[in-house]
Amino acid sequence: MLPLNDNITMKVLLTADRTLMSNYRNDEFLGFGTTAPPNVVPEWFFQLLFFPPIKTINGIPIQAPYGLRKIEAQLLNEGFEVLTVDPDHLSKYLDDAKALGIHVMDPFGLGPASSTFFHILKTGEPYVAKHFRLLLEKPELAKAKKRGLKIIVGGPGAWQLRLRPKFVDEHGIDCILDGETEKIVGKIFRTAVEGGELPKFYEVGAKESPSLDEIPEIRNPSINGLIEIGRGCCRGCQFCSVTLRSLRWYPYEKIEKELRVNMNAGIKYAILHAEDVLLYGSKTVLPDREKVLKLHMLCKHYVETLSWSHTSMAAVASAPELVEEIAELILSDKQELWGTEIGIETGSPELVKKVMPAKVRPFKPEQWPEVVKTAAGIMTDNNLVPACTLITGLPQETEDDVIKTIELMDDLRDFKSLIVPLFFVPLGKLKDKDWFTMEQMSDLQMELLIKCLKHDIYWTKVIMRSYFKGKWYSRILSFLYWLFVRIVERKAKSVYNMPLKAETHRVKAKT
Ligand code: SF4
Known part of the structure; x- marks a missing residue:
């Protein structure tokens, strides 16, 4: 200093x-x-x-x-x-x-x-x-x-x-x-x-980049009790800037200090932030059961409700029992479900090989669609409700890749989730490539977009019922959501000449 x-x-x-x-x-x-x-x-x-x-x-x-x-x-x-x-x-x-x-x-x-x-x-x-x-x-x-x-x-x-x-x-x-x-x-x-x-x-x-000792603990409360439990990511996806940072997991004492700051301010909830919360403390791509459970027990000592910022399909698919154990720790009469963000990005093993081969580890790129479906089943069974991302418009993406992603979307119809299609933004190792815009969109990409919207129209209604249960603004939000869907529908019909009706699901959704 x-x-x-x-x-x-x-x-x-x-x-x-x-x-x-x-x-x-x-x-x-x-x-x-x-x-x-x-x-x-x-x-x-x-x-x-x-x-x-x-x-x-x-x-x-x-x-x-x-x-x-x-x-x-x-x-x-x-x-x-x-x-x-x-x-x-x-x-x-x-x-x-x-x-x-x-x-x-x-x-x-x-x-x-x-x-x-x-x-x-x-x-x-x-x-x-x-x-x-x-x-x-x-x-x-x-x-x-x-x-x-x-x-x-x-x-x-x-x-x-x-x-x-x-x-x-x-x-x-x-x-x-x-x-x-x-x-x-x-x-x-x-x-x-x-x-x-x-x-x-x-x-x-x-x-x-700071070492763990050089990262200070917060002194005053953070929004919604968000606290970091680690930084960096070991998976190296080409389109991501986080990948350029080294992986560091915070020790329990450091996490506890920040939990205390928020608790002392009366905050009864926490969002654990890391690029893959399920890999907390792990030196590999496999979750370390003991460390992850200890982390959640520590947090539950300070807060009533708990969510994750991000995790990965591969980590979830590799540890079904652990996800179940965490669900038992987190879910209670105060919390019906817990959320996270998670990247699907594509349904194409070929594209996985080109832009995110490590995202699928410990599995192989050829297994990616199966990994995603397995993880989706585990999450749905344990009321872990994610906002998933898909990326379209990657410079390496071919028509066949888009078809594979559309096929995966068909298989994910019963996955209680939001699946948000994102246009490629040049970041990370691809930061010198061109932006993807609506004008470049092919009919297949449009079909994918519409599929995601149909999925989200259906599941948002279901998720909102439990997520906002008992809150005074839940009816207003439902109305606004309905309004938003109508706007998108009108836009899809008038500008892109696409019909858009909510997906009919094979199984009746549990709420
Ligand atoms: S997209 Fe996610 S998994 Fe891939 S490098 Fe970035 S943080 Fe890691």
Whole structure:
């Protein structure tokens, strides 16, 4: 740690835009609404429903995005005077701040979910992008910039800012940090408050990635009790940027400290964050039963409900008994199901071999469709309800690959899940390739998209019944969902000349 210059006030503010400074009514699931573009629902009402402002005390949010809390903790550890402030209350605190850090996830709506939404609906700037822009256009920021405030932007969506240098200059952004910034963020903010010259774009290389000891524990509560249990991924998919980071699992003590921070703030739920929660503590691609069970028992000591950020089809398929044991630990009268995100990406073993051969391990690429179906059965049996992703438009994708994915979708009709088709976005090892757009879509890709929509129309109704049971807004949400489906149907008919009716399922869905 560098010594601080005592003559300088190290006053730093941190914030994020309105779509990120929300706890989505304590349902992370609703956060997906922020990736939508404007639609028939009036904006004020859409916001009230999907991303109402987080509660604040004197403008200080009671919970904040986890990534922002990590940076807050790092800067506090380095002796800065740091305050995380709600975006609508910045003016109260800006006068004596020398630097403002802004956390971004999807600042221009170029992430896979928002860009796919945008391409299909074509109704304007997604909420995530609009609110990031509105934050930077606040008059109080313009005033503070005039007296020398430095604006530093970082977070998982920082890569998008490199694509729009004109926007960066016009909106007064001084520095963009991309990657795991714990080891350099103090140096950058110190330079900012001392009036030094900042790099316009700083990409944190592998050598600057923090070790476990160098990753601080959060000091203040995170949104929806999200806590990291590890970083990095061993699977190396070509289209993913996470793959460039080394794999590190947090020890129990580190996880427990963060659980305590949230528990002390009255948060009774946790979302465990890792690229594959089921591989917690494992040095291979097989789950370590003892470690994973111990992790869940530890968490259940602090919270009533528990979910996962991500896991993998291969890990689930390789450990059916373990998933069952975890279900017994998690599910209770307070929690009927638990959620996760999971990547299917394709139904084609050939494409698996080309772009994600390790995603299927310990199985072989030829087994991928079977692995997915086996995992789907295990998840459905244990009320683990995932939001799955499919990617179409990968540069290596052929017509035959799309046909295989369509066939897999047919086999997944009874899988209690959402399956979200995403257009290829150039990231990771494929970052120099071209974006995929609606204009390039073939009839087969359109058929796949429609199949996913039919699947989701059917299962969303079922999932929403148990997910939002007893909540006052469940009827409104059901209505909105119905409305959304009608819009997509109309769009599919009028623009793409495609009929769209909800899928008839072979078995009656259990709710
Ligand atoms: S398994 Fe997931 S996190 Fe890991 S490299 Fe593949 S897409 Fe990225």
